[in-house]
Amino acid sequence: MKSDSQLKQDVTAELQWEPSVHAAQIGVEVADGVVTLSGEVSSYYEKWNAERAAQRVQGVRALAVEMKVKLSALGHRTDADIAQSAQHILNWNSLLPPGAVKVLVENGWITLSGVLPWQYQRQSAADAVHSLPGVTGVSNQIAIQPTVSASAIKSDIEVALRRRATTDGMNIAVDVQGGDVTLTGPVHSWSERELATRSAWGSAGVHKVVDRMNLVL
Structure with a gap:
């Protein structure tokens, strides 16, 4: 298990490695494996990429984001x-x-709404507007329309988890109520957690995924 000082070094290095992020403007603090990012960034896209970079680092138990988006004079645009x-x-x-x-x-804050049949479409819509100039944040409120039974959703997700598991110890329990999926159980990294979440979203009819997985390092 990494010490807080080592984790801080690794997160800082990952931010410096990410070309879309000005790492010098972002502060990194770590306490008991919880990473806090602070400072000012020039766009929501940079803020989003900084969050993703920190989550890629092995050993990060949780992430607190205190960064603020401060647009330059040239970056300001009207809401219209x-x-x-x-x-x-x-x-x-x-x-x-x-x-x-x-x-x-x-x-400057974009809220997306509507109804789509698939999570990949929902995510594609949010990804499309992340990097628009002048954007200070994005709320993705697009709903997913259930099209299949809860038992079929549960079976699809469990099969996908087994197929995509990176370790034999990946043991995630799947509970489905309507189109709501709850994942519980231990995961050993953020990438494993993201893999489980993506697998759940990959089943037709899923419109909500509740992450109750425990990060065990």
């Missing part, structure tokens, strides 16, 4: 401009049914 850009890029996304995703922008 951002909304128009977001709607255009979503309309051009071949993975999305035309008109299925609605856009609301307030003070």
Whole structure:
């Protein structure tokens, strides 16, 4: 198990390795394996990539994000401009049914809503607007429409977990109520946790995944 000082060094190094992040502007503190990122970044896209970089580091038990997005003078755009850009890029996304995703922008913060059949479509919509200039945050409120039975969802997810498991010790319990999936059990890294979550979202009809997995290092 890594010490807090080693974990701080590794997170700092990973931030410096990530080309989309200005690591010098981001503070890193670690206490009992919980990493806190602070400071100011110039875009929501940079903030999002900094979070992802920290989560990639082995040994991170939890992540607290205290970074703020401070747009430059050139980065400021009106909400109307951002909304128009977001709607255009979503309309051009071949993975999305035309008109299925609605856009609301307030003070640079984008809220996506609507109903889609698959999680990969929901994620694609959010990914499409992350890097738009002027964006200060993204809330993905797109719902997933259940299309199959709870038992079929549970079976699909359990099979996917076994197929994709990186270690023999990956033992995740799957509970399905309607389209809501709850995952419990031990995982040994953030990547293993993300793998389990992605596997759950990969089943048709899933519209919510509750992560109650325990990170055991």
